[in-house]
Amino acid sequence: MGDAPEILVRFDQVHKSFRTSRGRRQVALDGFSMSIPRGAVVGLLGPNGSGKTTALKTLLGLVRPDRGTITAFGRGLPADQRFVARRMGALIEGPAFTGSLTGEHNLRLLGELHGADRSEIADALSLVGLDGAARRSYSGYSLGMKQRLGVAAALLSQPDLLVLDEPMNGLDPEAVRHMRELLKRLRDERGMTVVVSSHILSEVELVSDWVTIVRNGRVICDASVPELLSQGTSRLVVRVHDAVTAQSVLAGHGYTAVPATGPAGPELQVAPPVSGPKGPNAPDAPDDSQDPDDSQDTDGPDTADGSEVLKLLTDRAVYPRELLVESASLEDIYVAAVRAADAAAAQQESRHGS
Ligand SMILES: Nc1ncnc2c1ncn2[C@@H]1O[C@H](COP(=O)(O)OP(=O)(O)O)[C@@H](O)[C@H]1O
Ligand SMILES: [Mg+2]
Structure with a gap:
């Protein structure tokens, strides 16, 4: 795994602000840059309001960025949005299904849009572990089952890249584990690339190969998990x-x-x-004045x-x-990244302030 991964999607300095109902400008993405390596489960992490949904929507062509570039599958957005859209499946702001219909019936209706046949629908249902509940009406599904049916719907277009916005939000621990296992299966058995956003680190910590941490519309950490863990000090x-x-x-x-x-x-x-006593081979007169920049080292x-x-x-x-x-755990690294970003922001503020 020493080779640099192939980057499937790259956001580069993407900016987006919205005009609120009160006529003010709300910055959602403020120079947002992230990478999505092929074949990885990418955890897009950040507190509520940090810009996760907006970022995913720009990738899906649902929101148009003010500035910056997004390339996906070697194509530029929004110019090649249609080419890219065919390769992506998404679950954003919850699935919209009809309660009175069965899970399978709901999927069949959606499947018509993508030309999915019965066997593809059955395959999607069994991938998400809903084959047993396919004939039950959607209104009787648990929240976890509803979310998994949403993933099944996103799979109908046979995507290479699956984009899931907070799919674990509100799920109980058992359902979260179920969802995590599903994401792993999609990666391992189908070779899919998965982006999964969350505001709760523990939801995605165990499944992410790569993490992107967002704060105030800006990415403060975008790196492979093994690399991050190896850099953290024990x-x-x-x-x-x-x-x-x-x-x-x-x-x-x-x-x-x-x-x-x-x-x-x-x-x-x-x-x-x-800077305790050096070993027996230490030079007699260490010259500390030589390199003042070396003090941390x-x-x-x-x-x-x-x-x-x-x-x-x-x-x-x-x-x-x-x-x-x-x-070091991913949590240590997360906390350190957030602290460093906050400190940098505070420093900048005090420089700009009085
Ligand atoms: N359509 C919109 N109109 C106005 N403000 C928006 C809109 N969409 C998002 N925002 C604002 O942009 C910021 C980022 O939101 P969002 O991308 O939804 O964050 P997250 O998904 O991380 O919770 C928030 O301050 C939010 O209020
Ligand atoms: Mg969101």
């Missing part, structure tokens, strides 16, 4: 009965040990000494060495119950 966690003593032992050796309450009592999150590792920490503690008769390395 931390050493020491679970110990006497956290106070452990903390002072470690502090005495230059470690930063932050007490926390873990799942099983007190624990310490241990960071290695920042310390020589030490990012994660404290577990065996060293264990030795320091046991030498002082402090015996940890557990010692583990916790790697």
Whole structure:
């Protein structure tokens, strides 16, 4: 997987603002740039109002951008919208079905638009796991089943790219899991590319190969999940009965040990000494003045060495119950990206302000 992925869709600096009913301008996309790699499940993440739906609508040709470019399947939008539309299936702002008809009947009506025959409809129903409920009326479906029927409808045109706007919104955890498994199946068994938006990280965290994080109409992170996870720093966690003593032992050796309450009592999150004593081969007179820009680039590792920490503690008769390395989660990375974006925005504001 070392090769750079083929990018199926690219948004480049897309701007869109709406005129509200009060005659004000509401910016929805503010230089929105994102990539959709072929064959990936892409999680489009951001709080409500951040511009997710608008972005997906510009791709589908439902909203025309003010500025910026979108290329999809090697074609430019909106010029080649029809070419691109034939390759996409979408579920946006909830499916519109007739309650009194069965799931299958609803699909048949939609299928006529796409020229889908009976076997294609049956295939779509079984892909989304609704074959058993095909003959039941739509009004009796659970929310999760309704959403899955919406996905089935989006599949009728045999798309390469499936665009789903908040398909897990309001679903219970079981239905969310069902939807996640469906998305994986579409990727793995049908080779589909899937974009799925959500304002809740946990909904898409387990299924996304790629995440795009939006805030205020702007993308603050657009990257492959394995890459993000490998860049995040892991931390050493020491679970110990006497956290106070452990903390002072470690502090005495230059470690930063932050007490926390873990799942099983007190624990310490241990960071290695920042500019502690160098190893035996360190030069006698380190010249710090040479490169002032280098100050953040310390020589030490990012994660404290577990065996060293264990030795320091046991030498002082402090015996940890557990010692583990916790790697960064997507949530850590999400929070860090949002904080960095907010800090940058605040800085810019204060520069522009008085
Ligand atoms: N048709 C519209 N008219 C006016 N404002 C709109 C319209 N569509 C979206 N907006 C505004 O644009 C911003 C982004 O909305 P949206 O794309 O729906 O965000 P999200 O899907 O992330 O919740 C919001 O402030 C929203 O109120
Ligand atoms: Mg939305």
